[in-house]
Amino acid sequence: MEGIKIGLELHQRLNTKHKLFCNCSTKGNEIKTREIKRKFHAVPSELGQVDPAALFESRKSPLHVYDFYKDTCCLVETDDEPPHEMNKEAIEIGIMICNMFNAEIIDEIQVMRKTVIDGSNTSGFQRTAIIGLNGNLKYQFQSSDNESEKTIGIQTIAIEEESCGIIGEQKGEIERFRLDRLGIPLVEIATTPDIKSGKEARFVAEQIGLMLRTTGKMMRGIGTIRQDINISIPGGARVEIKGVQELDLIEKVIDNEISRQKTLLVIIEKIKEIMKNKEKKNEIENMNENKEQYIKDLTDVFKETKNNLIRKAIENKKRVIGMKFPGLKDVFGIELYPDYRYGSEMSDYAKTQGVGGIIHCDEDMKKYAFGNEIKETETLLNIKENDGWVLIVGEMEKAEDAIKLVFDRAYLLKVPEETRRADLQGKTHYMRPLPGAARMYPETDVPPIRLEKQMKEIKAPSFKEIEEKVSSLLNKEMAQKIIRSEKLNLFLELVNLEIEPTIVAVTLEDTLKSIKREGFNLEMLEEEDITNVLMLYKEERITKAAIPEIIKEIIKYKVNKGIKELSKEEIQRITIEKRLNRISGEKLKNIIKDEKIKNIQELMIKYRLNVDPKEATILFR
Numbered sequence: 001m002e003g004i005k006i007g008l009e010l011h012q013r014l015n016t017k018h019k020l021f022c023n024c025s026t027k028g029n030e031i032k033t034r035e036i037k038r039k040f041h042a043v044p045s046e047l048g049q050v051d052p053a054a055l056f057e058s059r060k061s062p063l064h065v066y067d068f069y070k071d072t073c074c075l076v077e078t079d080d081e082p083p084h085e086m087n088k089e090a091i092e093i094g095i096m097i098c099n100m101f102n103a104e105i106i107d108e109i110q111v112m113r114k115t116v117i118d119g120s121n122t123s124g125f126q127r128t129a130i131i132g133l134n135g136n137l138k139y140q141f142q143s144s145d146n147e148s149e150k151t152i153g154i155q156t157i158a159i160e161e162e163s164c165g166i167i168g169e170q171k172g173e174i175e176r177f178r179l180d181r182l183g184i185p186l187v188e189i190a191t192t193p194d195i196k197s198g199k200e201a202r203f204v205a206e207q208i209g210l211m212l213r214t215t216g217k218m219m220r221g222i223g224t225i226r227q228d229i230n231i232s233i234p235g236g237a238r239v240e241i242k243g244v245q246e247l248d249l250i251e252k253v254i255d256n257e258i259s260r261q262k263t264l265l266v267i268i269e270k271i272k273e274i275m276k277n278k279e280k281k282n283e284i285e286n287m288n289e290n291k292e293q294y295i296k297d298l299t300d301v302f303k304e305t306k307n308n309l310i311r312k313a314i315e316n317k318k319r320v321i322g323m324k325f326p327g328l329k330d331v332f333g334i335e336l337y338p339d340y341r342y343g344s345e346m347s348d349y350a351k352t353q354g355v356g357g358i359i360h361c362d363e364d365m366k367k368y369a370f371g372n373e374i375k376e377t378e379t380l381l382n383i384k385e386n387d388g389w390v391l392i393v394g395e396m397e398k399a400e401d402a403i404k405l406v407f408d409r410a411y412l413l414k415v416p417e418e419t420r421r422a423d424l425q426g427k428t429h430y431m432r433p434l435p436g437a438a439r440m441y442p443e444t445d446v447p448p449i450r451l452e453k454q455m456k457e458i459k460a461p462s463f464k465e466i467e468e469k470v471s472s473l474l475n476k477e478m479a480q481k482i483i484r485s486e487k488l489n490l491f492l493e494l495v496n497l498e499i500e501p502t503i504v505a506v507t508l509e510d511t512l513k514s515i516k517r518e519g520f521n522l523e524m525l526e527e528e529d530i531t532n533v534l535m536l537y538k539e540e541r542i543t544k545a546a547i548p549e550i551i552k553e554i555i556k557y558k559v560n561k562g563i564k565e566l567s568k569e570e571i572q573r574i575t576i577e578k579r580l581n582r583i584s585g586e587k588l589k590n591i592i593k594d595e596k597i598k599n600i601q602e603l604m605i606k607y608r609l610n611v612d613p614k615e616a617t618i619l620f621r
Contacts, residue, residue, distance in 0.1 A: 103135030
């Protein structure tokens, strides 16, 4: 599509020993010692302006509760102590990354505060510091027509602190977070908005991710890397989509957003046509100025409803309110992209006010088990031909705020600039307005850091050299898997321990995926567990066939015991208990003799996980 603009912001946690502004460990600790509570309010910046995104979050104003953990949290995380000196190790990694992308490294680091009052930081802001500017990434990209060499600009490279880990929300009134993640160093890499398709965006994100992994300085595992996407189309608006964690979702998210904005432009034209009717226009404008007068309490209509959720909500003192939407019948049902309609968009807006969503006129009422409630509703709301309506169930004040927000959004004659979040299906949902310039201001508790010439010369490993090394150790197909894998550095570490490269690669790429498909929770598996299992193989204590079985037993053992860490000795004990120890030498000869085993097939059926087939074959020649 001509005129489309797409830019990426990649966030990757750095594998440093301690956090960005304190000496707390970056490694998780499950020992919770206490909790703290915060409630945030939007205030004017030094320029006297209130950031629109902060103001929106402030109006939601839930109570935020934070779990505090031993060894990974201190008074810096609770905002009861000023930040310490900026982590030098993180700065050095940032400089290394700048050199990878040919960026101009700044002479003096100035830490900035970025206002965020959504609960993700106890201080009400995130600390961030630009390290490099005006870099670039060159790559070969296969478009629909042909392959060409392209260059994308890298606008900024920054080091910033990670946000709190989200635990969950309770009834929209309390949001719970964990403080052990807060303050872990991140690198943020922002590209220029010169990407032209979802396919190209995925490719660029993968290339940047590959280059970062070759440093050996990135954290590994679920949630350690995520992509934010900035996108606009002609006639549309810049929209920031946050939190895309899966590379494979990037293309779908972008395609959906392009479709969403294009369809919104069509809906805007429909609304303009509605407004040409003077009667409708006057009614909409009057309703907009006097919304309270047009919001109807319909609770009595639904008191005897067969819909269990609504009936129980009313029993719990919730209210059912409704409002007329002149001219919008059949508009709420317009599909913006597959399985996401204009009504879904309005529902997302309502949810930000602490309600469960909306019921609208274009839905199939059979799924709600309604009887005469809808006829009564339409009568009370004075619904005429082509008019739409919306119902909301919730506490009266929240429901009223939600339906007002939906009304404003429904008749907006432009695609709004906003921040949206991506879900695991590639859909996006409204979060808040885009932040403005007022959200950034200098951090006065951290002095500027002067970068001397010699510090700017820190070089990163060559991606090409690593690619060549992996290719020399594996066949072409497996080499490409490992080069693109988040386990690339673990592979290199294990190969350096002189473990057979093919066994390492197959375990990391094929065995683990197969175990996951069987329903095992790989989050219970630490990299040290994999290392210990493969070291047992190297030391000829287990067979190749036993590797997946031992990994499964480790996961089962951890789940049953509720633990995260296992020593090499404990893993060896588990293998013995499951009779997975390798049988070789004289012992194998004795088994064949004593049990009168006649051939290799008979032996492998009985002892497959304990016998090396090559070694056993020799005994039957």
